[in-house]
Amino acid sequence: MNETQPEKLDLLGLSQHQMHQALSGLGEKPYRTQQVMKWLHHRDASDIHEMTDISKKLRAHFEVAAEIHEPEVLSEKVSQDGTRKWLMRARSGSAIETVFIPEGARGTLCVSSQVGCVLDCKFCSTGKQGFNSNLTAGEIVGQLRVAERTLRDQFSDRNRAVTNVVLMGMGEPLLNADQVIPAVSIMMDDLGYGISKRKVTISTAGVVPGIRRLKETTDASLAISLHAPNDALRDQLVPINRKYPIAMLLDACRDYAENLGEKRTITIEYILLDGINDQAEHAVELSRLLAGFPCKINLIPFNPYPGTGYKRPSAKNVRFFQEYLVGQGFSTMVRTTRGADIDAACGQLAGQVEDRTRRSERYQRIALSAAVE
Numbered sequence: 001m002n003e004t005q006p007e008k009l010d011l012l013g014l015s016q017h018q019m020h021q022a023l024s025g026l027g028e029k030p031y032r033t034q035q036v037m038k039w040l041h042h043r044d045a046s047d048i049h050e051m052t053d054i055s056k057k058l059r060a061h062f063e064v065a066a067e068i069h070e071p072e073v074l075s076e077k078v079s080q081d082g083t084r085k086w087l088m089r090a091r092s093g094s095a096i097e098t099v100f101i102p103e104g105a106r107g108t109l110c111v112s113s114q115v116g117c118v119l120d121c122k123f124c125s126t127g128k129q130g131f132n133s134n135l136t137a138g139e140i141v142g143q144l145r146v147a148e149r150t151l152r153d154q155f156s157d158r159n160r161a162v163t164n165v166v167l168m169g170m171g172e173p174l175l176n177a178d179q180v181i182p183a184v185s186i187m188m189d190d191l192g193y194g195i196s197k198r199k200v201t202i203s204t205a206g207v208v209p210g211i212r213r214l215k216e217t218t219d220a221s222l223a224i225s226l227h228a229p230n231d232a233l234r235d236q237l238v239p240i241n242r243k244y245p246i247a248m249l250l251d252a253c254r255d256y257a258e259n260l261g262e263k264r265t266i267t268i269e270y271i272l273l274d275g276i277n278d279q280a281e282h283a284v285e286l287s288r289l290l291a292g293f294p295c296k297i298n299l300i301p302f303n304p305y306p307g308t309g310y311k312r313p314s315a316k317n318v319r320f321f322q323e324y325l326v327g328q329g330f331s332t333m334v335r336t337t338r339g340a341d342i343d344a345a346c347g348q349l350a351g352q353v354e355d356r357t358r359r360s361e362r363y364q365r366i367a368l369s370a371a372v373e
C-alpha cells in the first residue's frame, strides 16, 4: 500500500500499548506513558516544550526524533442545520474532509481514513476522486483532536463535543487497518478521548479479511455498507462484492458480533437509490437475507452530487422500505440528510485528491491483497 509515512515518531498516532513500548525502549518508567498521552489528548499539547513534567532528557529526545502532527485545517463550512465540514491537508498534500453532525445531546464526527478510495462504489463521490494515499493513525486521531478543540466552547455544558465517531468519511478503513486500529484504540482509551466502544464505529464496504483481523484487535462497533440484497446487484454497486460476496461478508460479521457480547449488533447501511435498489421486491429480499442476523438497519436516501447518474428515492418508497422492515421485526432508521447545503451529507465527501493514478485495476488488486496479508 502507498503510505505517506512520517520520518519521526508520530506521537498522536501511538496507542497506549505502542506508547508504552516506545518509552520503555528508551528506558522510561511506565508512568511516562500516562503523562505523555494526557499532554497529547487531554491537554492538547501542540509542542513538545509544553510537556513540562516529563524529563529534560525525554523532551530532548522527542525534539529530535518525534513530532506532534495533526492535519492542517484549510477551510471550515457551517451548514444551516449546524453541521460542520472541515477540509484538512494530509501529509501527502491532498485534502480530506471531516464532518461534525450535532443532534441534541449527541455529536457525531465522521472521520476519513484514506485520501480518496480505491473501491469505486458506483454511487460514491469519494470513489470518483480515485485513490491517493493512506492517512496515518495520527492524522485519523488528529481529525478528532481538531474537532474537539474547535467545538469545546460551544458544547461546554457536556464532557465532550464529540460523543460518537464513525469512520465513514473518505476511504475504506479496513484497507488501512494498520493505522485505523491504533487510532480507534486511542479514541476509546481513557488516556485518549474515552469514547465508549459502542460509540466508535468502523464502517466497511466488505473487506472480509479486515473484519476477521478486527476481531483479534478491537471491540469497536462495526457497520457494513450493504446497499443491495443480492450479489448480482451488489456486484454492480459495490464492486468489492465480486471478491467477497454477501454470504462470506455476513459470515465474517456474525463472527465479529460474537466478540461484541449481548445487546450489541452490527449496523447495516443501505443507501436507497431511485429505481435501483428501493423497490418493494428489494425490501422483501433484504428482510429474507437478514432474517436472524443480529443487526439494526440504517436507510440512507441518496444525496445527489454533480455528475452522478443516480437519483434520490421518492419519500413514498423510503417510507415503504422502512415500514416493511420494521414490520418484519428489524430496528430500522431512516438517516436524515444533514449538511447537504455544504456538500457534507453522506456520500458527498470529495476532498481534494491529487495524483489519482493509483486507481488502476492493478493497484486495486495490490491494495486488496495487502489487506489479506
Ligand code: SF4
Pocket (backbone or CB within 6 Å): 117, 118, 119, 120, 121, 124, 125, 126, 127, 128, 169, 170, 171, 172, 205, 225
Ligand atoms: S462508499 Fe466508502 S468504500 Fe465505497 S468508494 Fe466510497 S469511500 Fe470507498
